[in-house]
Amino acid sequence: MGATVNSNDEHALLDGGPGPLGATYGKMMMWFFIVSDALTFSGFLAAYGFSRFKYIENWPLADEVFTHFPFLHGVSAPMYYVALMTFILIFSSVTMVLAVDAGHQLKKSKVAFYMFLTIIGGGIFLGSQAWEWKNFIKGEYGAVETVGGSILQFVDKDGKRVALHEFAKVLPGEREQLTRDKGFWFTEESSLPTYTVAEVIEGFKAHPDVLIRTEQIVKKEKVTLTREESLKRIEGTKYVVEGASLIRNEYGHKLFADFFFFITGFHGFHVFTGVLLNVIVFFNVILGTYEKRRSYEMVEKVGLYWHFVDLVWVFVFTFFYLV
């Protein structure tokens, strides 16, 4: 645009007017917003790296945590699902850049079509993430937490994970959840796990082939205790943990779930915002706003944001699931 636009042209001013470095002010603002947002995400991921290096010997192994795939119940499919999510996001990035490309040629219906595909892709990604969160929160095997705060998981003799319901013994007696209306108004507790600590301990004693697996990693694998050590260790149990919350999770270190919720949540929030911006621009394209302006630079600007969201996911994918 640059030199061809005169300052009285109000359409050009809507794009921020011609600025320095051969870009409009609008585009530069988007770029420098992205720079600062990229630093925010770097801060999160670097903080994740800090905690991981700090607890390098007992951090959860990601490919044991994310093993679900839709319609494949009970099949361990590590990474496939996140790989699929990555492809969805990359593909929606492609349709976005095709929309920008069509915008350069002022082809309105083509821009609208590709914007529409981009929005659909973003929607599918958000849905996938919701499903991923659901599985993460619900958990699969369950675990117990000791007085010292470490998580103990259960395996059989071959090292295969054993779920709590496979061995826990149901004891008579009921334990009621403490809610505000039953005790003091300021005392309450979150929902109770399926089994009490006593039920897990009794069940564990009754099943001689169940062993305890600790959080500790030696030679890239979690350490499994012998039966004698396991029996000793189970005595220190304080909580039964099923799934994940911000307080504790069955996968291992507490910070793992916190970072998971925070980083993928913040990224998901960006995706949601991106979809919202795309919808607004999509309607503007259909209404012919940019056709009248003879410039589709708004598509380019939301495009930059959308690619940025994809870029962040590429890093989250690497540092949360692969490394």
Added chain:
Amino acid sequence: MAHTHESNTKRIWYVFGILSVITTVEVALGIIKPEALFMNNFLSMSLLNWIFIILTVVKAYYIVWAFMHLEGETKGLRWSIVAPLVFLILYLCFILLVEGDYVYEVYKTGQIKWNF
């Protein structure tokens, strides 16, 4: 830039191909975990992790250069975006990761037994 703009669709699909191939390679390596790469370290990180990180940076390069079209911007704008990011991110990682490793060493060899 309303004046004639030739279509870039060929390059877009080419870049999409590259990104897909890299992602597939990453996932395959993540599932197979070749012994030689997984167990050998370079600068206290396994070779496999180094490969993942390098491939990720390659992907980031293609997204930023081709999709965000930084390759078409002026040199000044390119540098004012990339230089601060590269410098600050490397700096941040250096400080935090070294510190994290230091705390780990304190736990392991010092007398502190519990969280702070």
